[in-house]
Amino acid sequence: MKIAVGCDHIVTEIKNEVVKYLEKKGIEVIDCGTYDKERTHYPIYGKRVGEKVALKEVELGIVLCGTGVGITNAVNKIKGIRCVLTQDVSVVRYAREVLNANVLGFGGRVSGMGVIEDLIDAFLETEYAETEERNQMIEKIDHLIQHDPACGKENLFDDLLEKWERGEYHD
Amino acid sequence: MKVFVGAVQEAVYLKEKLVDWMKENEFDVVDVTEGKKNFFEVSEAVVKEVLKNKDEDRGIIIDETGAGAFMCASKHNGIICAQLNDEHSAKMTRDHNNANVIAIGCRVVGITVAIGITERFLKGKYSAGRHKIRIDMLDRMGE
Numbered sequence: 380m381k382i383a384v385g386c387d388h389i390v391t392e393i394k395n396e397v398v399k400y401l402e403k404k405g406i407e408v409i410d411c412g413t414y415d416k417e418r419t420h421y422p423i424y425g426k427r428v429g430e431k432v433a434l435k436e437v438e439l440g441i442v443l444c445g446t447g448v449g450i451t452n453a454v455n456k457i458k459g460i461r462c463v464l465t466q467d468v469s470v471v472r473y474a475r476e477v478l479n480a481n482v483l484g485f486g487g488r489v490s491g492m493g494v495i496e497d498l499i500d501a502f503l504e505t506e507y508a509e510t511e512e513r514n515q516m517i518e519k520i521d522h523l524i525q526h527d528p529a530c531g532k533e534n535l536f537d538d539l540l541e542k543w544e545r546g547e548y549h550d
Numbered sequence: 551m552k553v554f555v556g557a558v559q560e561a562v563y564l565k566e567k568l569v570d571w572m573k574e575n576e577f578d579v580v581d582v583t584e585g586k587k588n589f590f591e592v593s594e595a596v597v598k599e600v601l602k603n604k605d606e607d608r609g610i611i612i613d614e615t616g617a618g619a620f621m622c623a624s625k626h627n628g629i630i631c632a633q634l635n636d637e638h639s640a641k642m643t644r645d646h647n648n649a650n651v652i653a654i655g656c657r658v659v660g661i662t663v664a665i666g667i668t669e670r671f672l673k674g675k676y677s678a679g680r681h682k683i684r685i686d687m688l689d690r691m692g693e
Contacts, residue, residue, distance in 0.1 A: 418680075420683055420684045420687060421684055422684055422687035422688055422690075422691060423687070426691065445642060445646070446632070446638075446639040446642045446643055446646075446647075447639075448630075448632040448633075448639065448642075448643040448646075448647050448649060449646065449647050449684055449688075451620075451624070451633070452624050452630050452631065452647070452688055453687070453688055453691060455620075455621060455624040455625055456624070456625070456627075456688065456691035456692050457691070461621050462620075462621065462624075463617045463620070463621070463633070464620060464632075464633040465615075465616070465617065465633060465635065465658075466635045466636070467615075467635065467655075467658050469615075469657070469658065470615045470616065470617055470655060470658055473614075473615045473617060474615070474617040477618075478617060478618060478621060480617070480621075486639060489635075489636060489638065489639055516588075516590060516618075519590055520590070520618075520621050520622055520625065523622060523625035523626065524625050524692075528691070528692070528693055529690070529691035529692075535687075535690055535691070536687050536690065539683055539686050539687055539690065540683075542683070543683050548679065548680050548682050548683045549679055549680065550677070550679035550680050
């Protein structure tokens with residue numbers, strides 16, 4: 380199995396732990412970054428993971444930032460992605476079984492490593508229990524994005540990053 | 551600021567508790583629950599209202615786990631939705647992400663925590679600055 384993993388600079392070390400945990404299970408991990416603690420922006424990495432899952436280069440994705448909110452919103456803006464953000468094993472099971480969730484999100488500053496490992500186990504071990512009704516609901520969710528403007532567009536954020544470099548986003 | 555609230559049938563009891571708290575604390579609450587059959591319909595009803603004035607108004611969606619509501623709401627351009635279990639994330643997601651909608655699961659979040667989440671979500675302020683580039687990026691993804 381192949382899994383894409385992405386994070387922002389706040390939780391790089393926890394992402395590295397996640398990668399190790401997955402590799403120990405014999406999973407091939409595509410690490411989409413970020414790779415260090417230099418300040419960066421979670422949508423870049425959420426987008427990368429979402430694209431890999433949506434284009435079926437990997438089976439599943441895992442994303443994390445401080446709370447998980449930012450990066451999970453980025454990944455869900457890609458058509459075909461159904462990401463769950465939680466701290467609960469039971470919610471992960473439901474999201475896999477009923478909604479066929481294909482990305483797991485959590486907060487690296489919110490959940491501890493023990494809980495994170497348990498969430499990952501539930502995500503990997505639970506299968507989608509297909510019914511006609513569930514298929515229809517998933518189709519409705521996927522249909523909420525029609526044009527999919529972000530997927531595959533490498534230069535999508537270029538002008539915003541230039542603005543950042545010019546110091547136009549300041550506290 | 552108006553707060554649009556919606557719940558699936560299983561979560562109406564929790565929604566009522568939150569509505570009571572919001573009214574006691576003088577928030578302008580609009581309940582869009584009536585007649586909605588599932589998390590998809592509840593989410594769509596809340597999102598539709600929030601998008602009319604997305605920088606000012608807020609949405610709270612309650613279903614059984616929060617997962618379905620979160621998936622639906624976060625798909626919409628202009629919506630930043632937080633699926634929440636805890637008060638810390640409620641505070642941070644206003645401050646950093648400018649979240650305008652939250653999703654709560656009634657089977658996993660108790661009444662006290664749900665009220666704590668609601669309070670922080672409604673009172674929390676967005677600090678923009680360096681965080682704004684990320685919000686611009688999310689908006690770009692949905693344009």
